[in-house]
Structure formats: structure tokens, C-alpha cells
Amino acid sequence: MAYIKALHIIFIVTWFAGLFYMPRLFIYNTEAAEQPEAVRDALRGQFTLMMRRLWFGITWPSAILTLIFGPWLLIRMGYWSYLLEPSLRWLLLKLVFVAGLYAYHFSLHRILKQQSQGIFRYSSQQLRVWNEVATIFLIAIVMLVVVKQEISLLWGFLGLITFILLLMSAIRLYKRLRR
Numbered sequence: 505m506a507y508i509k510a511l512h513i514i515f516i517v518t519w520f521a522g523l524f525y526m527p528r529l530f531i532y533n534t535e536a537a538e539q540p541e542a543v544r545d546a547l548r549g550q551f552t553l554m555m556r557r558l559w560f561g562i563t564w565p566s567a568i569l570t571l572i573f574g575p576w577l578l579i580r581m582g583y584w585s586y587l588l589e590p591s592l593r594w595l596l597l598k599l600v601f602v603a604g605l606y607a608y609h610f611s612l613h614r615i616l617k618q619q620s621q622g623i624f625r626y627s628s629q630q631l632r633v634w635n636e637v638a639t640i641f642l643i644a645i646v647m648l649v650v651v652k653q654e655i656s657l658l659w660g661f662l663g664l665i666t667f668i669l670l671l672m673s674a675i676r677l678y679k680r681l682r683r
Contacts, residue, residue: 505577505581507538508573508577508578508580510627511569511573512570512573512574512576515566515569515573516566516570518562518563518566519563519566519567519570519609520638520642520658521562521563521566522558522559522562522563522566522567523563523605523608523609523612523638524638524639525558525611526558526559526612526616526651527615527631527632527634527635527638528550528635529554529555529558530555530612530615530616530619530626530631531628531631531632531635532547532551533547533548533551533552533555533619533624534624534626534627534628534631535628536548537624539633551637552619552620555616555619555620556616556620559612559613559616563609563612565677567606567609571606574602583595586627587599589639594648594649594651594652595648596663597648597681598645598649601641601644601645602645604641605638605641605645607670608637608638608641611634615631629675629679632675632678632679633672633675636671636672636675640664640667640668640671643664644664647660647663647664648660655680
């Protein structure tokens with residue numbers, strides 16, 4: 505069981521690496537529009553190649569392997585049949601966040617497809633905000649796994665909201681500093 509857990513954690517880490525870096529590539533690809541045509545075309549070609557390699561070579565395989573090892577671990581640890589028990593409410597909430605993380609993953613896939621087709625629907629500022637969503641999921645999931653029952657749902661939720669507000673303030677401050 506330790507090997508399954510180790511593999512699950514490894515693929516979570518590599519999946520998050522892709523989820524953290526992919527939006528940065530979207531931002532760079534979007535900002536390439538500000539360059540002269542020859543430079544813009546070269547940058548976009550390079551960024552498209554990098555995005556595809558990251559997405560299909562690391563991020564997607566890691567997401568799939570996380571999805572394989574996670575339930576396997578749940579079943580092996582015997583949690584699956586007790587998921588609705590009060591003592592495992594943290595796990596149920598974690599799985600809700602994991603479902604949200606997969607929704608985020610699919611949203612990045614959609615943006616990749618759009619940018620690969622030359623469609624840029626989001627500004628670099630919007631993408632910067634979207635880039636932080638993975639961080640929010642990471643904090644929520646890790647806190648639930650580590651802290652479990654030691655924190656109330658209310659305090660956990662308030663802490664997450666406070667973190668989100670601080671994060672959004674930092675993004676606004678960064679935008680002002682860039683100007």
C-alpha cells in the first residue's frame with residue numbers, strides 16, 4: 505500500500521507542476537501579440553510546442569495516473585465504504601475539491617485548444633488570475649488531508665477565503681507595479 509500511496513503523491517506533484525506552468529505559457533503566448541509580427545510568430549510557434557509537450561507529455565498522463573492511484577488507495581485503505589461517516593467528512597470534502605481540480609484541468613485544456621487555433625479569448629491579466637486557481641485547490645486539498653478533523657469547516661472556509669482575498673490583492677498590486 506505504501507507504493508500505491510507514493511505513486512499517487514508523485515503523480516499529484518507532477519500533475520500540479522503542469523497545472524501551475526500551463527497558464528504561465530498561456531500568458532506568455534497571449535503577450536506575444538505585443539511583439540513585431542516575425543517575433544510574435546516565432547514565439548507563438550515555440551509556446552505552442554512547449555504547451556503541447558507539457559500538456560500531453562506530463563500533465564494529462566499525471567492527471568490520469570492520479571485518478572487511477574487515488575481510488576485504488578481509497579479502496580485498499582478501506583475508506584471507500586465509510587466515505588459518508590462523520591469521521592471521513594474531510595475526505596468527502598477533499599474529493600469535492602479534487603472534482604473541482606479536474607474541472608479546472610478541463611478548462612485549461614479548452615484554453616490550450618483555443619490558443620493552438622489562434623483564438624485568444626482572455627487577457628494576460630485574466631490568465632494571471634486563472635493561474636492562481638490551482639494554488640487555491642492545492643491549499644484546500646493539502647489542508648484537508650493533513651489537518652483533517654482538527655479544524656472546523658467554518659474556520660477552514662474562512663481561512664481559504666482570506667487566502668483567496670490576499671492572493672487577488674497581490675495580483676492587483678503586481679498589475680499596478682507592472683504599469
